[in-house]
Amino acid sequence: MISKEKEFAQLIKDNQGLIIKVSRLYTNSLEDEEDLFQEIVLQLWRSYDSFKGNSKISTWMYRVALNTAITLFRKKSKSLPTNELDINHRDFVEDDDDKQQQISLLYTVIKTLPNVERAIVMMYLDDLPYRDIAENLGITEVNARVKMNRLKKTLKEQMQKYA
Amino acid sequence: MPEFDLHSLKKAWQEQPVQQKYDDNEILKMLNRKSRNYVKYIFWISVAEFLFITAIGLFYIIQGKESSSYLKILERLGVNKTLELETTFDNVFLVLKILSLSITAYFVYKFYQNYKGIKIEENLKSFILKIINFKKTVNAFILINIVLLITVTSIFTIFVLYIVNIQNVEVSNSSLTGFIVGIIISTILAVLMVWLYYRIVYGIIIRKLDKNLNQLKEIDSQES
Numbered sequence A: 001m002i003s004k005e006k007e008f009a010q011l012i013k014d015n016q017g018l019i020i021k022v023s024r025l026y027t028n029s030l031e032d033e034e035d036l037f038q039e040i041v042l043q044l045w046r047s048y049d050s051f052k053g054n055s056k057i058s059t060w061m062y063r064v065a066l067n068t069a070i071t072l073f074r075k076k077s078k079s080l081p082t083n084e085l086d087i088n089h090r091d092f093v094e095d096d097d098d099k100q101q102q103i104s105l106l107y108t109v110i111k112t113l114p115n116v117e118r119a120i121v122m123m124y125l126d127d128l129p130y131r132d133i134a135e136n137l138g139i140t141e142v143n144a145r146v147k148m149n150r151l152k153k154t155l156k157e158q159m160q161k162y163a
Numbered sequence B: 001m002p003e004f005d006l007h008s009l010k011k012a013w014q015e016q017p018v019q020q021k022y023d024d025n026e027i028l029k030m031l032n033r034k035s036r037n038y039v040k041y042i043f044w045i046s047v048a049e050f051l052f053i054t055a056i057g058l059f060y061i062i063q064g065k066e067s068s069s070y071l072k073i074l075e076r077l078g079v080n081k082t083l084e085l086e087t088t089f090d091n092v093f094l095v096l097k098i099l100s101l102s103i104t105a106y107f108v109y110k111f112y113q114n115y116k117g118i119k120i121e122e123n124l125k126s127f128i129l130k131i132i133n134f135k136k137t138v139n140a141f142i143l144i145n146i147v148l149l150i151t152v153t154s155i156f157t158i159f160v161l162y163i164v165n166i167q168n169v170e171v172s173n174s175s176l177t178g179f180i181v182g183i184i185i186s187t188i189l190a191v192l193m194v195w196l197y198y199r200i201v202y203g204i205i206i207r208k209l210d211k212n213l214n215q216l217k218e219i220d221s222q223e224s
Helices: A004-014 A016-025 A030-046 A057-072 A098-110 A115-125 A130-137 A141-162 B006-014 B024-030 B038-063 B065-076 B083-116 B124-166 B173-220
Strands: none
Touching: A004 A016, A004 A030, A004 B024, A016 A030, A016 A057, A016 A098, A016 A115, A030 A057, A030 B024, A057 A115, A057 A130, A057 B038, A057 B124, A057 B173, A098 A115, A098 A141, A098 B006, A115 A130, A115 A141, A115 B006, A115 B173, A130 A141, A130 B124, A141 B006, A141 B173, B038 B083, B038 B124, B038 B173, B065 B083, B065 B124, B083 B124, B124 B173
């Protein structure tokens, strides 16, 4: 029989991508990124019992990860002002095609947005329905859609500026 | 750089290569890690505030200081310390202590209940609102204690003046002025210190939460 801890570890391993993306989007240093990753895992573990069977895995993971990144987490390093954002951040390292280069630039640009908007863009890119985006944030579906449409324009402008 | 289209990047975003950073053992180690988070800080700051206010209350209850210190002030002003006066003061203070303890007990219960109500798996808005609500419980507790302090001080000042008048005590203008000015200054100082504490501690803690909550409210007010 698999222990609860092992089962949980497997779940985290299967969904590391989501936690890594959130950790990357809400921090500006590797140290903070690692710290946030671990804090998210810890918060997921603490709410693991209450999650079981109550909601979809993705809903639970997004909520815990975003709540931790946006509200709970205390960064060690000071956050950088937008114009000092590390455009040469390791996001660019090892990029070998246009798509990946755009993804790296996308990370940099999304990081210039306020916390809640970052969450909306991330969930949009992960293809969550607007209803789920709205429910995870506690806003209306219409407003999530309106906001995302405006964010598309902002991101386009920013991407062109940085490119 | 090709033309930017967010929608077309969805696939690349979802399929971005994710290094498997941690193995089972590393993940299991994380479960025993010490959490560094805002709610935890708010919790311990609130516990410290509770303990501080309650300790002051209990200290006076054990010492029975309020009653005797007020009687000393009265004596200094020349009032006769009669048995009736002492009994009246003792009874009034007993009621105040019961009231103060009941308020503390109620707020400790609310504090615990609101803390337990904070669930990380809720949506962002409810999560922030519950943390703010939790902190507000402690603020309400401190505010009620301040109001109680000001009310009790005002009532006793009026009571002292009333006794002085009833007993026809000849009080020199300077003693009476000293007494009133002393009470006003100490009350203002106490309130000022608490206000300053709030500007600093509460401001730092709540600013981040408010910022995120305002972003959510702004999004919800933009329907077009």
